[in-house]
Amino acid sequence: QVQLAESGGGLVQAGASRRLSCSVSGGALSSYSMGWFRQAPGKEREFVAAISWYRGNTYYSDSVKGNFTISRDNAKNTVFLQMNSLKPEATAVYYCAATGVIAPTRDYEYDYWGQGTQVTVSS
Secondary structure: OOEEEEEOOEEEEOOOOEEEEEEEEOOOHHHOEEEEEEEOOOOOOEEEEEEOOOOOOEEEOOOOEOOEEEEEEHHHOEEEEEEOOOOHHHOEEEEEEEEOOOOOOOHHHOOEEOOOEEEEEEO
16 A cells, blocks of 8 residues: 655745655555645645656646756655745645556546645745
């Protein structure tokens, strides 16, 4: 059973950077495409970024493109989300997820989910 554990959340000031990590256990990271989603209070969960098992292709939502970077370290079974120039609207619980789908940008395409980590951006 694949298990995911996010870390790195916290309180940050607007304009700052933060890196989230997602540790994968129970399976080889190289076999999965990995995604990050977020859910702000009162809003639906939304796609943030994904990195495919196929050639490491990456996908981003328009709202984070250019400021967020997703990466993976298969040897460490860890996926990262580097978030730069954070804005208060980025405040949300951030979830990582895993799937065998090549180019997954929809939450229903993912099979495994972490518990989430809270990111709060103060103005």
